[in-house]
Amino acid sequence: MALVETAVMDNIIATNAHPLTAQTVIVASGEGKLTRGTILARNSSNKFQIAGTSSTTPEVILATDVDATSADAVAEAYNSGDFFENYLTVGNSYTLTEADRAALKNAGIYLVAGAEA
DSSP states (O other): OOOOOOOOOOSOBOOSSSOOEEEEEEEOTTSEEEOTTBEEEEOTTSOEEETTSSSOOEEEEEOSOEEESSSOEEEEEEEEEEEEGGGOBOSTTOOOOHHHHHHHHHHTEEEEOOOOO
């Protein structure tokens, strides 16, 4: 039997109070090499980009590393669950706002404080 996937212990998942679910997304070309835990927002082309890099609303959290440096890339992203906010990534020099947190919560993503990064 082939090994399909191994568990990654990186502390982004906080609790199991809400179901942890994921979906397939297309990360827009030019976003670069992104790591698991990057918060993504959907752009006007229905592709995803790093939250905080334009005036888009955060929607999902990247579940796997992906390279979208020179072409669109298919990736898995969490669309619900509980996550430690301080282990997540957004665009350089950007800080999540209360509106961002509310949008994520409305989408089914709950951010939790408390774990030391």
